[in-house]
Amino acid sequence: MNTVYLNGDYVPKSSAKISIFDRGLLFSDAVYEVISVINGRLIDMDRHISRLERSLGELSIDGFADWAAISENLVTENELREGLVYLQVSRGVMDERDYRWPAPETAPTIFAFAQNRVLVANPMADRGMTIITRPDLRWQRCDIKTTQLLYASLMKMEAVAAGVDDVWMTRDDMITEGTSQNAHIISEDGVLISHQLDRRILPGVTRIEMLAQAKSMELTVEERAFSIDEAKNAAEAFVSSSTLLIMPVVEIDGHKIGDGLPGDRTEKIRRNYIAAVQRA
Structure with a gap:
């Protein structure tokens, strides 16, 4: 799986870079979701989106994206037939390390990738x-x-x-x-x-x-x-x-x-x- 999504762009995974001052790195101040893919189709996407949005709300992270479109594009770009799509959202990048999070207008970091995995025929x-x-x-x-x-x-x-x-x-x-x-x-x-x-x-x-x-x-x-x-x-x-x-x-x-x-x-x-x- 070579193509990932990062903050609005689809890029090779070798080119994807996130700041060392991202709160996901410093504090695990981030949420994620994982969606199964079987026969090239995302499974239970609506429920996964609902749970992701609930997790964001519980932590007051102001992250929003077209999760379904991002996931579908990753399946297509990576020619994924069976496996997983991961969506991850952190609160974003700080100017310096601080337990208190930055102002609400700070842009979240939105990252997503696909991964091959045997699901149906798992021995x-x-x-x-x-x-x-x-x-x-x-x-x-x-x-x-x-x-x-x-x-x-x-x-x-x-x-x-x-x-x-x-x-x-x-x-x-x-x-x-x-x-x-x-x-x-x-x-x-x-x-x-x-x-x-x-x-x-x-x-x-x-x-x-x-x-x-x-x-x-x-x-x-x-x-x-x-x-x-x-x-x-x-x-x-x-x-x-x-x-x-x-x-x-x-x-x-x-x-x-x-x-x-x-x-x-x-x-x-x-x-x-x-x-x-x-x-x-």
């Missing part, structure tokens, strides 16, 4: 993810999709060191979400449990369509927190995100979920989700 869907749990030590506004992802990065590296695929984070023994995914389980009696939307988790765009597909399968849905023990004793577990779509989880902290294989209902939700977004 992890056949084997399932292995997960460990760790304390959720992030800030208290996890509902805002900011670029301050250091703790998530640390946890992903901890997963690598432990020889597993990712981490589910916990507060008071209750699972909040993965490092970059929403977490879900299906209980032995067939109830799909997903953490309620609040400040402890990101309101996942993929989660919206996932829940719709689960309900169409006549699964009962409970939106509430669930414990580590509930997850270990569940019949099935899985995550949802723009990067993984719907992905089964087969092991948590060394404990097999169900028979240790991707669950039938999770696999059906994944198939139905992919079919639904391709039709839309």
